[in-house]
Amino acid sequence: MKTTIKMLVLVIALTGIITFGANAQNKAKVSLEIDPVTFAFSGYSAHVRIQPKSSEKVLLGAGIYAMNMPSAIVNFNENNKDLGWNVRLSQGYGLFGEYHFDKPNKKWFLGAQTSLQQYTIEKDNETGESKFNNALLMAYGGYAFQLFNSNLYAKPWAGVGYTAKLSGENTLGNSTYDIAPITMFATLHIGYTF
Template sequence: MPTRPVVTRAVTALAPALAAALAVTAAIRPAAADPAAMVETDPATFALGGFAAHLRVRPGPRHLVVGAGAYALDLPALLVDARAANRDAGWQVRLTGAAGFVDHYLAAAPRGWFVGVEVAVQRYRYRNDDVPGMEAATVDLLVMPRAGYQWRPFAAGFYVLPWLGLGYAAEVAGDRRVGDREYAASPVVPYAAVHLGWEL
């Protein structure tokens, strides 16, 4: 079972990548615009017993937005049971993650269509109803190309950001076995979300 220091080290490893992205975009500066900052969340995570908090920044280039965030949720049965081996097998799975992302907007950011990539470190905790008092955990590294649309119903402030992604998760630490049971995980991770945000 991974310990919290493993997760901490993995999350810390994302910081240089995000700093490098900011430095590169600051050096390029095509079609410069005033910097902008946005805060956003995914309301669905709260309904699933978790949270989501993201900070996104347009550092200068008009079409580019970079960001980072943290999130947690209990996986719904629909996702747990997507693998036949897990179906009706008593699994309870909680996901906690931290991510960095870079998005390129087709129009002047931050509005309209965008494509980008998210890199995340995610910790999964596994429990099973048939093995009370025991749990297991893994740490994954996720790389997910994504696409979405940032809709601004007003001239400034509030926005809605629906997006879709399809990623690949590599297990880097831990074990999915709880007692004599093993959770079946797929390395291919589809995802969809609707974020709500506010430009500061």
């Protein structure tokens, strides 16, 4: 009985391997990406992108990310400029869609992102912290290029988005951290397509 089960598992496995090889060109492709900028600012990121098998130019994906916001981004909002705010994007969850004018993860592309994000704010000369959650809807564009003639790629992009507070507090003591409705962001993703 054990031999029969082992043979059945072997046959199923071999069938799967052969079928996978035969259909490799007709299957969905998966890419994994990170954003090195988040790591540089004490954070992390992990993104998965899927090219549906019926699509030649579209990628769909999801990602998680976190980072300390650089003072340049915090100070970009004149209402927060040089007021001593320390801001951490504590956790972000995003859904992404991209249209590539050539092939996915090659050359020019446009995309859209919708995310839920939690921020933690602190302020110099104030005790404690506050947290708030917001929603983000962003349009972005960029250029992807292959590295070392392989499936590894770099994808710099920049975007403009709309954000709105959903819950929580953006005040600390007598100070209010201003949440601008329009936000901009630019970064670089590094990825690999399987």
